[in-house]
Amino acid sequence: MKKLTYSIKINKPQDFVFRKIKDKSVYPGWAKAWGEGMSYEGEWKEGGYISFFDKTQGGTKVIIEEIVPNETIKTKHVAMVNPQNIEVELTDDMMRKWIGSQEIYHFKRESDTKTNLEVVMITDEAFEEMMGAWPKALQLFKEICEA
Template identity: 40%
Template sequence: MERRIQPHQDRVRGLSSASTADAVGGPLIAHCQTAGEKEHNIKTLTYSIRINAPKEAVWKHMLDPSDYRQWTQAFSPNSQFIGKWEQGETILFIDPDLGGTKAVLDEVVPHERLKARHVAMINKDGSEDVSSEMAESWIGATETYIFNGENGQTELLIEMTTHENFEEMFNAGWPRALELLKAVCESS
């Protein structure tokens, strides 16, 4: 079942399911075990937007340090990344005033697909957290960016696999972030 996150903006869609294909059957809840052997409800959240720019340009703007700071303001005012967008690399997604997350880039296919797997939370002081209850529910979350281009346009699909505790945050942040990214890409 498709659920509009922002009904007044047709260009951003949000689904809460295992995948777009599974959406008709409703939310799919999976279970996983953390280091503390606690069972957590995992959800796959999907967001997409059509951008009037070729996928190469969308890739460039999405990952450029300056442009990244613009579109990720939807999540945090001083969002930034530290690291390289290369397969196997570790990257930090942080706001120096708030902390952030550490991820490993499991898949990087330029202009096509990028997948990050979160391995720790970063505290405000810069230290890593892998053992708090929040960190245990966050570790293992993935985000995948899929770039589908045709006729100079790009359909950007974001797929987040995360604990249900983070669903509200992503449902509020991703639609806005995608609109900001669209504006950055289309103004260039």
């Protein structure tokens, strides 16, 4: 497993950025760094599941392992889903390598009006190139927050 870290400073308070990352209405606007039509289903609560997917290719399902309000969200990828958000059998090595990947969000207060958002991905090195979309996603997210 490889640890990949991405971060961006956002000119908004920590609680605002924390709420915005969970806002389903803005998710497609920054997740388009991986493709158009991205959505999610599920609840942002500890022990809950969320599926991140698009309506043509499917996606991934995570369990929310920990939420510390305004500070941290820790997730683990536990399944693959089809475009209808139904879990699918792991049919190839790449799917099996993805399961167990971790995605951790840290919201660090820089000042009353500035937050550093850090995303840590712990995943198989086979996904390093795909994770290269994070800087674009974070820039899009920053623009949405600051608009």
